[in-house]
Amino acid sequence: MSRNASAFNSVLGWARKFSLFHYPFVTACCGMEYMSAACAHFDLDRFGAGWTRFSPRQADLLIVVGTVTEKLTPVLQTVYRQMVDPKWVIAFGACAVSGGIYDNYAVLQGIDTVIPVDVYIPGGPPRPETVLDGLIKLQEKIQKQDQDWRWRKRRS
Amino acid sequence: MTTRLQSEARRESLLLNMGPFHPAMHGTIRIMLEIEGERVRNAEVEIGFLHRGFEKTCENKTWFNLLPYTDRLNYVSPLLNNLGYALAVEKLFGVEAPARARLIRVLLGELSRIADHLTCVAAMAMECGAFTVFLYNIKAREFIWDVIEATTGARMTTSYIRIGGVRADLHPGWREATARAVAETRKVLKDVRGLLDANPIFLKRTRDIAVISPERALAYGWTGPCLRSTGIAYDVRRAHPYLDYDDFEFEIPTGERGDNFDRYLVRMREMEQSLRIIEQAASKLGASPPAVMAASVEPAAAIEASRSRRERRPIRLSPNLEGSEKAVSEDILAAGPWAAPPKEDVYSSIEGLIRHFQFFMKDHGIRPPRGEVYGAVEGGNGEVGFYLVSDGSDTPARVHLRAPCFHIVAALEELIVGLYLADIIPTFGSLNMIGGELDR
Ligand code: SF4
Numbered sequence: 283m284s285r286n287a288s289a290f291n292s293v294l295g296w297a298r299k300f301s302l303f304h305y306p307f308v309t310a311c312c313g314m315e316y317m318s319a320a321c322a323h324f325d326l327d328r329f330g331a332g333w334t335r336f337s338p339r340q341a342d343l344l345i346v347v348g349t350v351t352e353k354l355t356p357v358l359q360t361v362y363r364q365m366v367d368p369k370w371v372i373a374f375g376a377c378a379v380s381g382g383i384y385d386n387y388a389v390l391q392g393i394d395t396v397i398p399v400d401v402y403i404p405g406g407p408p409r410p411e412t413v414l415d416g417l418i419k420l421q422e423k424i425q426k427q428d429q430d431w432r433w434r435k436r437r438s
Numbered sequence: 439m440t441t442r443l444q445s446e447a448r449r450e451s452l453l454l455n456m457g458p459f460h461p462a463m464h465g466t467i468r469i470m471l472e473i474e475g476e477r478v479r480n481a482e483v484e485i486g487f488l489h490r491g492f493e494k495t496c497e498n499k500t501w502f503n504l505l506p507y508t509d510r511l512n513y514v515s516p517l518l519n520n521l522g523y524a525l526a527v528e529k530l531f532g533v534e535a536p537a538r539a540r541l542i543r544v545l546l547g548e549l550s551r552i553a554d555h556l557t558c559v560a561a562m563a564m565e566c567g568a569f570t571v572f573l574y575n576i577k578a579r580e581f582i583w584d585v586i587e588a589t590t591g592a593r594m595t596t597s598y599i600r601i602g603g604v605r606a607d608l609h610p611g612w613r614e615a616t617a618r619a620v621a622e623t624r625k626v627l628k629d630v631r632g633l634l635d636a637n638p639i640f641l642k643r644t645r646d647i648a649v650i651s652p653e654r655a656l657a658y659g660w661t662g663p664c665l666r667s668t669g670i671a672y673d674v675r676r677a678h679p680y681l682d683y684d685d686f687e688f689e690i691p692t693g694e695r696g697d698n699f700d701r702y703l704v705r706m707r708e709m710e711q712s713l714r715i716i717e718q719a720a721s722k723l724g725a726s727p728p729a730v731m732a733a734s735v736e737p738a739a740a741i742e743a744s745r746s747r748r749e750r751r752p753i754r755l756s757p758n759l760e761g762s763e764k765a766v767s768e769d770i771l772a773a774g775p776w777a778a779p780p781k782e783d784v785y786s787s788i789e790g791l792i793r794h795f796q797f798f799m800k801d802h803g804i805r806p807p808r809g810e811v812y813g814a815v816e817g818g819n820g821e822v823g824f825y826l827v828s829d830g831s832d833t834p835a836r837v838h839l840r841a842p843c844f845h846i847v848a849a850l851e852e853l854i855v856g857l858y859l860a861d862i863i864p865t866f867g868s869l870n871m872i873g874g875e876l877d878r
Pocket of ligand 1: 312313347348376382405407510
């Protein structure tokens with residue numbers, strides 16, 4: 283990468299990490315903690331992720347909050363496919379990470395079996411501080427990653 | 439697969455699919471609609487997107503180990519689910535929690551109920567566009583959760599109310615924290631009512647929308663605030679008193695019309711009553727102080743002492759051994775074989791350790807008598823009932839949950855037919871559908 287390109291890469295990373303529009307895929311209990319994290323006390327907005335978009339087509343960040351069951355799996359996949367690149371995924375809570383305490387016939391054992399995941403936030407439900415920590419981790423990742431932009435598609 | 443709606447629909451009407459992931463509906467539910475212009479002609483509701491196998495899973499857990507699963511039923515008020523389950527099992531075993539534990543249960547249960555109603559009103563108002571109400575309510579909930587967290591160790595999924603009592607005594611400083619939570623909630627309730635009660639936008643979307651008659655509500659098996667909004671004052675706390683609810687003064691607010699607005703108003707007024715109950719419980723708890731604590735022995739010294747000889751004085755080992763003080767454990771846990779031993783006994787005596795194993799090791803757990811019980815409490819959404827069947831082994835033969843939400847959502851189809859499309863959102867919000875409880 284030339285010097286100019288790498289400078290542009292990091293500027294783009296900086297811009298992207300502080301303007302995350304997120305789409306909460308809230309299914310279960312963890313959603314209550316998601317509400318707390320997004321509201322006044324903990325305030326995701328401080329980290330540039332305050333703008334909740336309730337349409338996957340306008341969002342960069344998919345936060346999968348709560349248990350995903352087998353019945354809901356196709357829905358999750360559809361939502362993921364509807365998002366435009368670049369996109370990131372956070373698995374929020376033990377259920378989204380691994381199925382959590384529900385090791386049975388009905389529950390998907392971790393969303394990473396069906397969609398790629400960038401950051402895992404453990405805990406059932408995770409405390410809002412953990413969520414903020416996960417968000418900061420994601421921002422670090424975005425800053426460091428090889429950005430793709432219009433005239434330079436990422437080599438994959 | 440053709441659904442009922444598809445086969446019944448007229449050829450010229452438009453079929454619309456709301457959900458299972460509609461942004462304005464908190465929770466995963468699918469509503470299929472046949473619409474004519476903006477009007478809903480016919481509707482079909484599909485549930486089960488959050489079916490997590492609660493009842494089946496419980497059959498493979500011991501009576502004590504399945505408590506965490508009950509947290510996740512109505513996850514907005516986990517303590518009330520804990521309570522329902524604990525009371526049902528206590529009925530089966532024939533134990534009763536000590537007086538102080540019962541008061542603690544009332545106190546935390548009512549806090550939990552307020553959190554539940556706050557969340558419901560918050561979500562409902564937000565979906566009508568009143569985002570301020572959402573922020574205010576979640577703020578109040580945060581103060582309530584502070585109390586719950588400091589006592590139970592978890593903000594939501596507490597597993598705090600145990601069979602035979604509660605896990606630990608209230609945390610030091612609970613009185614100030616509770617008073618603060620009550621004051622903050624009062625303030626928020628006042629603000630919210632000021633914002634919404636006479637708000638023309640809110641009224642237009644809720645007044646006389648989705649009206650249900652008392653007869654229909656009863657026929658569907660509605661309970662809780664939704665039923666009371668139609669004017670029927672059925673509350674499990676009054677109709678079948680449990681704990682010490684007989685000794686508390688509170689009213690049962692009812693509505694008149696059974697519309698969206700009444701459901702909102704009943705919830706708001708119920709929170710005020712819950713605040714009253716909390717204050718009464720707090721003053722009663724003050725009147726019965728826990729057994730006097732020993733002059734404090736530092737943990738290191740206490741461990742040293744308990745190694746050398748049997749300690750007669752009550753030992754102060756918490757908080758690093760997570761639990762209540764030994765001296766208060768008899769205040770908050772029932773004696774006898776059915777209640778799990780307090781953690782302090784487990785860590786400091788061999789008898790306690792053995793009893794602990796008897797409880798928590800698989801195939802060694804406590805075996806209740808054969809039989810079946812039904813125990814119900816007033817949950818956030820109505821009557822939360824647990825129907826338990828015991829075959830005399832250490833795991834339940836059957837656990838069935840009577841989820842209030844299930845009956846309420848059953849009426850959704852009937853409620854929304856004939857309304858405008860936009861009315862579905864506040865209607866759905868006012869019913870307070872909770873996936874964990876609905877789909878189990
Ligand atoms: S991780 Fe726990 S709190 Fe979160 S959705 Fe799963 S069961 Fe509920």
